[in-house]
Amino acid sequence: MEVIIAKHAGFCFGVKRALQLVEEERKDRQGEVATLGEVIHNPQVVEKLSQAGVKQVGSPEEMKTGTLIISCHGVGPGVKEEAEKAGLEVVDATCPFVARAQELVSLLAREGYEIIIFGDRGHREVTGLEGYGEGRARIVDDIAEVEQLPFCRKLGMVVQTTREIERYQDLLARLGGKCQELRAFNTICEATLKRQKAAVELAGDVDLMLVVGGRNSANTRRLAKVCAETGAEVRHIETAEEISPEWLKGHDRIGITAGASTPQWIIDEVAERLRAKK
């Protein structure tokens, strides 16, 4: 059996940076260290952090003292300041690509645009971005929702950093008919673009594609989706233990890709498990 790992897979720059900040804080700080929500969407990494003493809180009010780390997905305006006012040390691990999208939403709001945020409703990054819109932003999760939008004079758009470029382009084409002026920013990050492109290329060349990463990870689920759209057989797994021998029957070439929040050790375990089956 041949096992091929996609050219771009696993941890991205923003995730590595966030985890490094968490590890440094845990090592250097006295007292409680907690992340606001999951610092990255990978249950195995979150479990390891918890074993190392890094707690997870749903809001700053859940902490009395200590260090609060903002996840790479970012938060809405004011959250950091509120936590600081409450006496917490705040470490901001927001990915710089998410921070750029936040700045662009602020800019569009200041310049009087109605704002579309193309992203997953309820996702932490998207909820945070909406907060920067000063009441002018609305989330569009699915292209079909464009039909419900009222016509307006000035319309601005940003997109969740992990969305698919093709959907963004489709949406862009449709929004033109909904306003007099359209100002759109492609805020999909390079890591997402590279992982999706490499995954699609590989999916077309193997018998089975394994997509490795948290089931709660938006970018991993999207990798599975773009691979499935090529017509490939696709399985989304979190760990090597989930691989069923049934899936491998009659397959000689297996491809592996992994979300931006999937650590290398999990990718390696999946590859080793497959190679051991030959």
Ligand code: SF4
């Ligand atoms: S996927 Fe992109 S936006 Fe998200 S953390 Fe990684 S580099 Fe940053």
